[in-house]
Amino acid sequence: MKPKAWWPGLPVITLALSAMVPVAGSAAPAQAASPPAAGTTTWKPRPEQWHKTVTVKDLAIPMSDGTILRGDLTFPATADGKAVTQKLPVLVTITPYNKSLPIGTNGGTLLGADVPADYFVDRGYAELWVDARGTGSSEGRWSAFSERESRDAGEVVAWAHRQPWSDGDVGMQGGSYLGIEQLFAAEQQPPGLKAIFPTVPSADPYRDVAAAGGELDAAFLPQWFLLVSGTGAIPPAFSLREPQSALTMAVDHLAAGVGGTLPEVLSGALGGDVAYDGPYWAERKPITHIDKVRVPTFIVGGEYDIFQRGEPLLFEGIQRAGTPVKFIDGPWDHLQAGSGKEIGGAGYGSLAELELRWFDHWIKGMDTGLDQIAPVTYYEQGTGRWVRTDQWIASDLSAQSFQLSGSSATAVKSGGLTAGAAAAGKSILQPLPASGLCTRSTDQWTGGLPSVVLKDLPCWNDNRLNDASGLAFDSAPVTRTLRFQGPINARLYVSTTSGDGLLSLALEDVAPDGSVHRITGGWQSVSQRALDKAKSRYLDGKLIQPWHPFLKSTKEALPPGTIAPVDVEIFPTGAAIQPGHRLRLAVEGFDIPHLAPLPDAGVQALGPMMIYTGGDYPSSVTMPVR
Template sequence: MKVNARSLMVLPVVALVLASAAAAPARSASAPLADGWKPRPAQWHDTVTRKDLAIRMSDGKILRGDLTLPATADGKAVKQKLPVLVTITPYNKRLPIGTNSGALLGTNVPADYFVDRGYAELWVDARGTGSSEGRWSAFGERENKDAGEVVTWAHRQPWSNGKVGMQGGSYLGIEQLFAAEQQPPGLKAIFPTVPSADPYRDVTAAGGELDAGFLPQWFMLVSAAGAIPPAFSLTDPRSALTMAVDHLAGGVGGTLPEVLSGVLGGDVAYDGPYWAERKPITRIDKVKVPTFIIGGEYDIFQRGEPLLFEGIQRNGTPVKFIDGPWNHLQAGSGRGKEFGAAGYGSLAELELRWFDHWIMGQDTGLDQIAPVTYYEQGTGRWVRTQKWIASDLSAKTFKLSGSSTAAVRPGGLTTGTTTPGRSTLQPLPVSGLCTRSTDQWTGGLASAVLNDLPCWTDNRLNDATGLTFDSAPATKTLRLQGPIDAHLYVSTSTGDGMLSLAVEDVAPDGGVHRITGGWESISQRALDKKRSRYLDGKMIQPWHPFLKSTRKDLTPGTIAPVDVEIFPTGAAIRPGHRLRLAVEGFDVPHLAPLPDGGLKTLGPMTIYTGGDHPSSVTMPVRE
């Protein structure tokens, strides 16, 4: 096969589509659910699509949208005005990954599922992507304003009854939050799957180290999708030329410099003004429309999804949250193997139930769906609560004890008396290479392509590359749920280093299940205690500024505490199992150090325990 530049750009798209095809299909939407609710049948069985409608923004730029309407048997659109479901995508609405036909980065809803049930669907290319004019700058101020203006446009069209909902996953889910924050007229409900609260902390620079797993493939995906000529090139060549010039200018003068700034350690590598306008969480109090969030315990936005739910719930706005054992592809498409096991049906059924209630005004029994439903790793049961950090949770601290030697012996993890110790951590650039972390931070692509590797579910080989600290076998079930803080006393020979932590479940047979992880650059250890989170007076979620001005090397040989934010989850350590904290100095291919600190990450670090250096792990537990 002859390979040229264009085919190379399309390869990431092809790989992702193949990964999507390999996922298990969703359950058909027909059977009544456990609570008795049954999705209504289709009203129509034909559709008609109007392609590349011009949607003019307030600055004069034209975005393009495809509108699908139910049709009569003669192929003509029905005449009545309909509620509209809007989706804004950067992945080109012409591609399978940017439509509703089993979309990889949209939804796993059957084609025309909602249109057949009386909704109009409008898929719009985000500014500077697909067929839309303008310069692409992901979640920049102008793009966020576009989201609200698109909803307003849909609200006012002659084929619309004025009621609008929004749907879609990942980028498409984040767009919903930015639209809702603007409170556009007609917006009645949103259904974001796997959205981000704070893209910097959630994915771009976990712990102050740059993501090297997901973001490169994502950037290539958007770039490849944007290289496809628009459908209106022959009918409106002037607009097509304007769009092409805008896309080129956006790449050369906008997105590409932004990416390079992060890679080269510029302003984008730190949590400054660039990221301030790209965080839905900072304006979440303005979201006043009913919101249903789907998250994943192995998702790239694992950290932020509960925060979004909590922020909307504080507003007094109707909100639901399901957090399952899914990576980004599985959760975003509704193809996770446990999706139906949550008890609410397929993703299509759940969305229909949500929109039919808030947009159609039907009683779909939403009070039967708990505000929070999460999968408990270790037992496989689904837990239903009223809040993410519920009143029956308390903070529990496990103290690190004694010394650990890589691949030889673990240290201790105890709630009792500790033994002073010191453990040498030699960073190995292969740590993390074949783990659930790799799968998580490639968006689920790794396991979709190489799904038989045992290292996706057993972390014992990776643990041998670092230090481990184990509890005694549990005598009763320990249930943990929420964010976790690891407070470690550390010294380094180089002034910097990266702590990659995993909270794990060690089975009696030695198998190791990685529950969740956290990361922290030693030079970015500065802590904002006022913005950190506490339970029972104990820190459970540290907050680091991650500014260029707060970055400071640790004097070699000096011992200092470093708080590591371990991402939130839900799990149970059953009787006979051990709780483990694993510590490595790399997480490959997930994270890469900033250029000016790269060699410093290769130097050995020392972890101190007990006595004057009470290293510990604190987590919310249900006892």
């Protein structure tokens, strides 16, 4: 592996970030993946064409408003170290994490894909890494996923398309923020864009991560904001040779922190407009215009990823538009899925090989056997097998409901979960501000960082301790395998003593030995229970994915003593409960450190709630079952 260029001051920033930036692919504990499924592809990657590269740093890329973005261009080189003269297709990556650092780059340390440095350059592609507006060495004010930044993405592709060293064909790659930029670029439909390969992208940043269920994310977003701000403060390499441009960049970055992104973050934290799904978030959702993505797209997601909810929605939106699209969803957190280190378990080869297959086919016109890759390949929790389907919600799925039955008492007894008749009952849920602290949820919503430091901590894989802080409703041991896949809805009939509160749910697999595997989770603020039926999703006439507006105008306290149904979106997954195991729905009133109540919640977050079951209050869980 050939090393990337190294910024002289890197050791300083590396030490500063070391507490929160692990090596990409450092594995959070997960169920072991099964061997590749039958029919695994036999395609083999082609060998290198070149063995040397040359990089031109800090190319000026002018935007339509006069702002200058900066990009590093890497080209294959001949044996004497000179760039090859032929025009080549270009793979573009737009990053907010400073292209001069080995962070977020191929071979890098944070969301860096598990792809050898210069893998594609050695095989006849040019690579262009560009700092997003207001980050790294680029001018402008950073405002993540804003309309202006989205326009930049399309303009960068159009710029690469018309350069004299380009053959006019462009692809895009990268994970997380870098993957979201690809979707925004594709929605602009710039000339020359032929294919994209986003790993761990978001569909709706508000619902996916910023405010699950209407409460604010307090785990991932603060560390992410510090990372982008910290890497953006590093002086650019061109400071001495272009002092005026460097000064402009520095002023823009400072102004963005004081007058742009920082106030936006604080507004959300203080319960301002950004805390609700209003105009600020409307322009930051790739899913809104996903039908405009008309270039072949390959999405990699994770069942424990921070964007777990949105990745299937992106796949479905692109598929509906008739655009070629593939989706692999594995048992990975954000770092694991972004790195792709374990993607070979899906049976199609390494991440580098998958990307090469994708780009060689759609950009170079080669036959790389893409028909051997199913539209959807997902990991089935509980069995460890990989499942291949043509659609995310395939025709062999049907909706099945399980009724909560009887009463549960915290740390004392479980209620029931049944496909038959439910017994009436009521259970007191006392919110405990420690719930969620030692669970896979904590690891998931910090991007997989805690398990790097404490990888053997039992509660990453066994949720029974956390379940003792809330209520549990268990099925009888199943007699035949129960397979489900897709989004899930829990409708709970509740009353409150304070008018509000959080329902933090976990869908789990209870093994015969009593160990508890957390499959997936869902969250909902009681005061944001308003349901938009037109935007919600139904299967066989049953609700499987509720859609709540999350607006300040739709927020309504539940009068003490009033019983009302609250639909909780449980994030999509694929799993199987095997014979002898039980299906569990666990209910808590907090998910720490993942979510924090809005400041105006006050003591409402601590008020007891009552969960009602059976009879007039048919609390239930509804899922697509295979």
